[in-house]
Amino acid sequence: MIYPENGVYDAEFARFAPPDVSVHLTRLPWPDPDWFRPDRAERTAGLANDPAITSAARLFVQIAPAAVAYACTAVSFAGGPGGDQPVLAALRRGTAAPVSTAATAFVAACHALGVDRVSIASVYRAELTDRFVAFLDAAGIGTAAHTSEGWDRQPDDDHRLTGADLHRMALACDRRAAQAVLIPETNIHTSTAIPHLEATLGKPVISAIHATVWHAAHLAGSRASTGIGCLGQTAAPLAS
DSSP states (O other): OBOGGGOTTHHHHHHHSOTTOOOOOOBOOOOOTTTTSTTHHHHHHHGGGOTHHHHHHHTTGGGOOSOEEEOOTTTTTTTSTTTTHHHHHHHHHHOSSOEEEHHHHHHHHHHHTTOOEEEEEEOSOHHHHHHHHHHHHHTTOEEEEEEEOOOOSOTTSGGGOOHHHHHHHHHHHOOTTOSEEEEOOSSSOOTTHHHHHHHHHTSOEEEHHHHHHHHHHHHTTOOOOOOSTTGGGOOOOSOO
């Protein structure tokens, strides 16, 4: 499930899915018209308690999903350490299927790859990136370096980031001590960029949709490779 402004790259979810998995999307209503106020990070964290998350999870009941994932990256970590837990709880109230969030999936992906130190190429403002750093740290994943683009435009504009932008961002944040580079934010096209970035950096590159679909697929029981990046060829535990 995603918000309307995160729908620019619906096809990305299917591209990252293994061949034995089908992806079905639904939209959550965006409940905060004042999201661009200065207290944006706190307002983003508050969306983790939106009752619409449970309602959206219930929409999938008719197709008996094998897993359900909440794909908004920022909301699932903005509460800092454990920030994904309210979202996971809300999902479980709406479905009996295994559940995940984008932030949960980033942690699962790092653990599956044996990564405990990362660099972060973030489109967010610094205060929101800092919350992602804290979220990862609480899960045993340290941050070697991070950059923040400080995206101040409308929330549907980050889809305009190009492969060249991602290359610049990844190179700027990468450090020798980092075992992987993370690119949080759902509304970015990364499926074609990841193989090139990994070849350049010599390490895994994990984006939000990549991690979300990978984790949901593994929770659903798939062990097929997506063929995209190091993560797409990595197994994960089945536990939600």
